[in-house]
Amino acid sequence: MSDTSPPAAGPDPARTPRALGDAAAIPLLDDDTQQLKRLIDGVVDFAIYMLDTEGHVRSWNTGGERIKGYTREEVIGTHFSRFYTPEDIASDAPARGLRIAREEGRFTAEGWRVRKGGAVFHASVVIDPIWQDDVLVGYAKVTRDITDRLEDQERLEQSRDALLQAHKLEAVGKLTLGLAHDFNNLLNIIINSLELVDHYTMQPKAKKHLQGAMRAAERGALLTRQLLTFGTGRVLVSERHSVATVIHEAMDTLRRACHDGVTLYARFDDDLPGIDVDREQLEAALLNLVSNSRDAMPAGGHIAITATLRECAPPHAADAAASRFICIEVSDNGDGIPADDQARVFEPFFTTKEVGKGSGLGLSQVFGFARQSGGFAELKSASGEGTTVSLCLPVPRDPE
The missing domain is CATH 3.30.565.10 (Histidine kinase-like ATPase, C-terminal domain)
Incomplete structure (x- = not known):
């Protein structure tokens, strides 16, 4: 008599714990501290780090190294004011940011910051206080490099200004074009007449006055040429x-x-x-x-x-x-x-x-x-x- 009962179910690979030998090859995901550390360190577009109550750096992530240029060994224990411009340091901006975060619950700002080597970049900054049992234990600081965004905004504003200027110039050009044509025709008659009079006049005093009139007429002709060129976009x-x-x-x-x-x-x-x-x-x-x-x-x-x-x-x-x-x-x-x-x-x-x-x-x-x-x-x-x-x-x- 054959056994028709279903075969015993084998282990589900998706639910089977990894062998002990594999545990060393992967991070332990049941440790909240390790998860958070790896998450923060994996963020490369933001500098995320901790400060103590006096503003000294106590942690450093990969984004901090990429944006600011300092390795963890170079920056841990130093004061975060090193990332500010001399002008901001002189105005006590670093301490003011910590004070506002402490008193108001958060500090946000945009401004120039300094990379390793002295190069500056435009940054968006957030500082949050960290409390434990109503006692301030430090600050969480997040910095993002927004230099590209600032440059894009400046280019957009320049394009808008250029477009507005072009519309203004087009309107003024149409206005000046008709006036310049008529004025140019009158000046040509004046200049031709002055040259003819000068040809037949021998008196030095009269020639002197004619030369002055000629210079004035030529200046007027120059002005009309400028207006015509401006109005037509030759x-x-x-x-x-x-x-x-x-x-x-x-x-x-x-x-x-x-x-x-x-x-x-x-x-x-x-x-x-x-x-x-x-x-x-x-x-x-x-x-x-x-x-x-x-x-x-x-x-x-x-x-x-x-x-x-x-x-x-x-x-x-x-x-x-x-x-x-x-x-x-x-x-x-x-x-x-x-x-x-x-x-x-x-x-x-x-x-x-x-x-x-x-x-x-x-x-x-x-x-x-x-x-x-x-x-x-x-x-x-x-x-x-x-x-x-x-x-x-x-x-x-x-x-x-």
Whole structure:
């Protein structure tokens, strides 16, 4: 007679305790202290550590080492103020954070903190007091590196500001375009008439007055060109030119833009390479720079135009590889520009001149022309030491 009873059930592998030999290979999960320690140490995006009641570090996790750069051996027993900037230490910020956490139950803040080696990062900080039987026994501190988030916010704000500025400029550009066209037509008639009168007039006194009128008309023509360029967003027509030749042939116009007390000279490096540039816009930029320097020296002075070959990365792309630029500098020995104004000099319609004596379009035209040409513009100025504006235009790469 066969046995039809079901076979005895064997052990369920899922429920069978691990052999004693396997226990050493895995962490014991029934020890709450070990679980918590391993959990905290496994967090790498947050620095999580304990402080005693005086602010000395008593524990350290992997996230603390990754974010702040210190190993456990380097940091245990030291005061947590070492993570603060000198300015925060001087203002007693570390002690203030502990006091607020102790009195209010929690302290939260964002600010700059210091890594090992002195580098700074932007941190989000939380400090919680730890009580045992109503006795303060220490603090739990959590720090997160939020530098990337801060940089993203700054870039977003810059993009919003740029978009708002673009809308403003578009609206102003449409307004100025029609006015500039009409004004330019009137000035062309005035300039042609003055040239004709000057041709037939021989009296020195009359010629002197005519020359003054011509300078004023040319300044008006320059203003209309600036307005037209600003209003239309003109497309550049680039051709290969020698910078030395362009400046040399423009010197007569540039000298006429200067009054009697201003001397103008030019100096160039030998064998400067040619550049691809819109000649008319380059001449307009030079006239803008010379006119600005002239206005900065009402009692007279010197203006120097120099052109040199420079190898560098543009300031707006400092991480880019260095390349070659022809840098045209227009320097004067005027009073200089106040430091507070220097960051805004390339903004459209910003001017340091008195009302009615400047449109605020000269330097913005230079800046826009430089960027549209693939280059950049810079300004250096110091009180009482004059001003230098650099117009840097790229040198074409040799064909491979």
